[in-house]
Amino acid sequence: MQKExxxxxxxxxxxxxxxxxxxxxxxxSTPQYFKELESVLLEINQELVPFFVxxxxxxxxxxxxxxxxDIGLEEAKRLVNSAAFLPMHMLPEPEEDKGFYDxxxxxxxxxYNGQSFGSIVEIIEQSAQNLFLIESDEVQHLIPVVEPFIQxxxxxxxxxxxxxxxxxxxx
Numbered sequence: 001m002q003k004e005x006x007x008x009x010x011x012x013x014x015x016x017x018x019x020x021x022x023x024x025x026x027x028x029s030t031p032q033y034f035k036e037l038e039s040v041l042l043e044i045n046q047e048l049v050p051f052f053v054x055x056x057x058x059x060x061x062x063x064x065x066x067x068x069x070d071i072g073l074e075e076a077k078r079l080v081n082s083a084a085f086l087p088m089h090m091l092p093e094p095e096e097d098k099g100f101y102d103x104x105x106x107x108x109x110x111x112y113n114g115q116s117f118g119s120i121v122e123i124i125e126q127s128a129q130n131l132f133l134i135e136s137d138e139v140q141h142l143i144p145v146v147e148p149f150i151q152x153x154x155x156x157x158x159x160x161x162x163x164x165x166x167x168x169x170x171x
Contacts, residue, residue, distance in 0.1 A: 001048055006041060006085040007103045009034065010062075013080070020076040021055070021067045024084055028062070029102050029125055033092045035059040037066070042082040051079075102130075105153065110134045110143075111161045117141065117169060120160065141169055 010027040026034055037056065041048040057065030071079070091104045102123040110118050110132070118136030123145060130145040143149060143162065151161040 009084040016065045020072045024064045031062045041085040
């Protein structure tokens with residue numbers, strides 16, 4: 001499977017215990033969507049390699065302990081710092097017109113007052129407030145991820161419509 005057909009799930013950050021389990025740090029504001037993985041694709045030497053999960057621990061914040069089939073301690077050591085991916089078809093489906101999974105709306109076109117003002121490049125996670133990073137040409141906008149600012153999301157058209165306070169885009 002090619003990287004272009006996948007989305008970034010996170011990274012293997014360290015070993016867990018002495019039997020070859022690893023800790024997957026899930027890079028998402030909604031890690032609970034991924035607490036029951038059957039397999040993951042790990043990037044090894046710029047190639048995506050499938051690893052099948054044999055045991056899974058409880059989700060602790062954004063950290064998930066995984067054991068892979070036929071992987072012992074020595075093999076697991078080589079997996080530390082590997083990026084983890086999943087196929088695009090495993091992105092969670094939104095439940096309503098304002099619901100979204102952060103990785104799924106990257107690339108959506110942002111609208112305010114009927115005019116496009118850029119594309120969502122990333123959702124920046126911060127302890128106080130997550131932010132949409134929206135870029136157009138050479139301009140970047142940081143928009144707080146708060147429900148009152150999101151008018152609606154059209155997943156079919158890959159568009160998000162904002163109702164923003166006057167002047168926010170001028171900052």
